[in-house]
Every structure is written in C-alpha cells, then in structure tokens.
Amino acid sequence: MTNAGIVERLTGFIFPVTTPFNRRGGIDAGALRQNISRYLDAGASGLLVAGSTGETPYLTEEERLRIVEVARGVVKAPALLVAGTGLEATAQTLRLSREAIARGADAVLVLPPDYYKSAMQPALLETHFRKVADGIRRPLLIYSIPQFTGFAMDPAMIGRLSHHPNIPGMKESSGNLDFLRAVRAKAQPKFRLLMGSALSLAAGLELGASGAILSQADFEPQVCLGVYEAFRRGDRAAAEKLSKRLAILVRDITAPYGVAGIKAAMDLAGYRGGKPRPPLMPVNPAAQKKIAAALKKARAGLDV
Numbered sequence: 001m002t003n004a005g006i007v008e009r010l011t012g013f014i015f016p017v018t019t020p021f022n023r024r025g026g027i028d029a030g031a032l033r034q035n036i037s038r039y040l041d042a043g044a045s046g047l048l049v050a051g052s053t054g055e056t057p058y059l060t061e062e063e064r065l066r067i068v069e070v071a072r073g074v075v076k077a078p079a080l081l082v083a084g085t086g087l088e089a090t091a092q093t094l095r096l097s098r099e100a101i102a103r104g105a106d107a108v109l110v111l112p113p114d115y116y117k118s119a120m121q122p123a124l125l126e127t128h129f130r131k132v133a134d135g136i137r138r139p140l141l142i143y144s145i146p147q148f149t150g151f152a153m154d155p156a157m158i159g160r161l162s163h164h165p166n167i168p169g170m171k172e173s174s175g176n177l178d179f180l181r182a183v184r185a186k187a188q189p190k191f192r193l194l195m196g197s198a199l200s201l202a203a204g205l206e207l208g209a210s211g212a213i214l215s216q217a218d219f220e221p222q223v224c225l226g227v228y229e230a231f232r233r234g235d236r237a238a239a240e241k242l243s244k245r246l247a248i249l250v251r252d253i254t255a256p257y258g259v260a261g262i263k264a265a266m267d268l269a270g271y272r273g274g275k276p277r278p279p280l281m282p283v284n285p286a287a288q289k290k291i292a293a294a295l296k297k298a299r300a301g302l303d304v
Helices: 003-008 029-042 061-072 090-102 122-134 155-161 177-186 198-206 221-232 236-268 285-299
Strands: 012-016 046-049 080-084 107-110 140-144 169-172 192-195
Touching: 012 221, 029 046, 029 061, 029 221, 046 061, 061 080, 061 090, 090 107, 090 122, 122 140, 122 155, 140 155, 155 177, 169 177, 177 192, 177 198, 192 198, 198 221, 198 236, 221 236, 221 285, 236 285
Parallel strands: 012 046, 046 080, 080 107, 107 140, 140 169, 169 192
Antiparallel strands: none
16 A cells, blocks of 8 residues: 555544453464454454554563564555554664564554653654654654653644654544644644544544544444544534443543453453453453443443
8 A cells, every 4th residue: 555545544443452462471363363353344444553552561562563463464455554663762663663564564653752751842852753754664643642651742843743744644642622723723734633532532523633543442343433424424413422422431441440441341342352461450340340331331222
C-alpha cells in the first residue's frame, strides 16, 4: 500500500489490541491471531499493536517486533497495521520505527519522550518528531496522552508538524476538547485526528475527527462502531444513545480497572484476554462480577 493509501485509510475504527501472554509469560501468538481475525471480521479498519492497551511499557523491543510480525500475517490490505514505537531517545525511536516498518507496519504511533518532563519543550519535541519522520519511509502518527506522559503538547507545534509530508495525523487520548479544537485550528486541513477517549468520541467526530482508537472496541466492538456509523449516516440521536452505552463501559470497566479490566471483559465476551503482565494483576472475582454486569447493561436490547 502506498503512503497516500495508508493516510486515506486513517479513518473509522482502529482497534488497539491487547497483548495475550501464555503460561510461561511469553507472547501467545495464537491468541493474538485469533483476536485480530475477529476484530477484522467485526469491521475494524485497522489494528494498533504495542500501544498503551498492549502493555507496551512491559514489553521488550523484540517482543514489540514479534507482535508486528504476527499481526502482519493476519492483517491484509486495505486494513492497516499500526505499531507503537515511541521510546525515550530519538535514535532508539527511529531504530525501532524502522524495524517495525521492515517487519510489516504500515504506520507508526510515536509517544513523546517523558522521563525528563521539564526538558520536553515544544522546540525539542518538534525536533524529535521531525528526525524520526525524516528517517522512515512510512507515516508517523503523533500520540497525545498527557495522563500518562505528564504533560500536554503544544497545539502550535503539532500544527507545524502537520505540514511534514510524513506526519499525517495524531491519536488524541486526553479527551480535552479545547485542546482538540486548538489542534484543529493550527493543523493543516487534511491532518487526521483519531480519538483515543471514548467519552469524547461523539464530540470529537463533530469537531472533524476521522475516526478512533478505543480500547472498549476490544471487547464490545458493536457499540463502538455503532457510534461512528450512526454519526457517519447523520443519525445523531442513535449516536447519542450508543454513546451512553459506551460511557457505561468506561465508567464500570476501563476507568476503574485499566488493562486488567479490558482483558477480563474480553474473556467474558469470548475473546482471548488472559492475565496482564506483572506488576499488573488480574481483577478479583468481585470486579469480574461488576464487569459482567456492565457488559450486560451496555448490551441490553442490542443484537449481539
């Protein structure tokens, strides 16, 4: 697929897949393939591997690349395969990005460095992203998630980067609509914004976001895709109703329990979730009951 074709496909729902582990604690390639196949059948426009939902901080670089290889064997064009490749150093990020692309990634999602937070001023971050984008042959998506990095990026900086031929968009996970509006105002018109916050999905689509990357899709794709599809056909009432169901999944599953809750919900929904990697721990039986109840409530009356 050409870079122009990849950018054109940065729309709809890209599922941020979890990383399944086997009994020995390694990557469970079979479970990963099974989940990805089901997501593609459900209507995913692409898959994101080695993202926040994939427990990336607890993966080695080689494990990240192995996941890319496994996913590439299942994901066929026109569906996209995006790989998270952000590391602390520019040279390391560039090396991992190049290797992920060599192993099959269509695009990379790059988290800004965050260890030396006070040093991460706009000029420094702009140089970082430009050097990585200059050194790869596939598109780079900027990853905005200040609740993890500890700082918000400058919309004007993002606007300047949006004119780089190899930086066609960003994943915005803060849920801050004022920030989204500022980015939209500063960025070039074709810059793709992918929503990473379920609670602001509908509002983000109203502001011109082209799609989303939401962890709730990993266990309840019908509700997530339903919001997007209702919006696309102009049915705001249906989008609002489904957004309320989506809010249940956030409030009762992903917000209180994080990745462990996502994996538990996947198991309950018939996917291959399994245990998170330590130090994360599986949810307890009481939490499992709450998660099951939330799934039932969000699905009530739907054809699932």
